[in-house]
Amino acid sequence: MSQDYILQAQGLTKTFAGFTAVSGVNLDVRRHDIHALIGPNGAGKTTCFNLLTRFLNPTSGRIVYNGRDITNTSAARVADAGLVRSFQISSVFSGMSVLENVRVALQRATGLSTKFWLSERRLARLDEPARALLADVGLAADANRLAGSLPYGRRRALELATTLALAPDMILLDEPMAGLGHEDIDPVMALIRRAAEGRTVLMVEHNMRVIAQLCDRVTVLRAGETLAEGSYAEVAADPRVIEAYVGGTND
Numbered sequence: 001m002s003q004d005y006i007l008q009a010q011g012l013t014k015t016f017a018g019f020t021a022v023s024g025v026n027l028d029v030r031r032h033d034i035h036a037l038i039g040p041n042g043a044g045k046t047t048c049f050n051l052l053t054r055f056l057n058p059t060s061g062r063i064v065y066n067g068r069d070i071t072n073t074s075a076a077r078v079a080d081a082g083l084v085r086s087f088q089i090s091s092v093f094s095g096m097s098v099l100e101n102v103r104v105a106l107q108r109a110t111g112l113s114t115k116f117w118l119s120e121r122r123l124a125r126l127d128e129p130a131r132a133l134l135a136d137v138g139l140a141a142d143a144n145r146l147a148g149s150l151p152y153g154r155r156r157a158l159e160l161a162t163t164l165a166l167a168p169d170m171i172l173l174d175e176p177m178a179g180l181g182h183e184d185i186d187p188v189m190a191l192i193r194r195a196a197e198g199r200t201v202l203m204v205e206h207n208m209r210v211i212a213q214l215c216d217r218v219t220v221l222r223a224g225e226t227l228a229e230g231s232y233a234e235v236a237a238d239p240r241v242i243e244a245y246v247g248g249t250n251d
């Protein structure tokens, strides 16, 4: 396993009651890349994410993160080690302000969350880093707004800020553009590019324009297996990849 790679999986396999959802997948994610995991519906992308973040136990295979074998490490410890999944783990509390949401995430990250008796003064110490994170995702002006009142694109920005509060080295995004209006695609792409500075991103995405513009490497799954891996141009020109998409889903 090489230092150039932050995350590697070898022979990753997951069987659900006799059905193999992920079958012998090898994945090599280079440090500081934005790496896309694509494939038709049912290809095993989300299952792969669940395996990599240790939400699911692999039936077989090995996962190495930052040179450490994490195949049997708990999800919480993997997150502590800096491998963090966004848009699922970091739910937004609609009834809290935007700033409070980031403060709660920071509290969680610093292990303060169990201390209910935290004084207002100690909590206020989190305001400055929280505001810095909001500035990073372009939400500085929305700090006091109720999170539930944010339009969808800005909600994504807030979700990303709460993820960044956990100080990840690597972020996994499962369909970050899902549910977004056309006008939100470019802003969220810019947001991801910014969040990827000095970090690694692995993302499941369907929008080919997003993949072409954003991603350094692409791994294509089909029916649980790796079909192709390369740059966007390489995989987009691969007849097997074209066939997989033209052939539709494999549910």
Ligand SMILES: Nc1ncnc2c1ncn2[C@@H]1O[C@H](COP(=O)(O)OP(=O)(O)O)[C@@H](O)[C@H]1O
Pocket (backbone or CB within 6 Å): 016, 019, 020, 021, 039, 040, 041, 042, 043, 044, 045, 046, 047, 048, 251
């Ligand atoms: N918990 C589960 N139990 C049984 N089958 C599952 C489970 N999770 C996923 N699957 C099946 O595994 C396959 C891959 O699913 P998934 O990883 O969600 O695909 P993708 O994210 O690529 O659309 C699908 O056929 C799905 O129905």
Ligand SMILES: [Mg+2]
Pocket (backbone or CB within 6 Å): 045, 046, 047
């Ligand atoms: Mg999925």
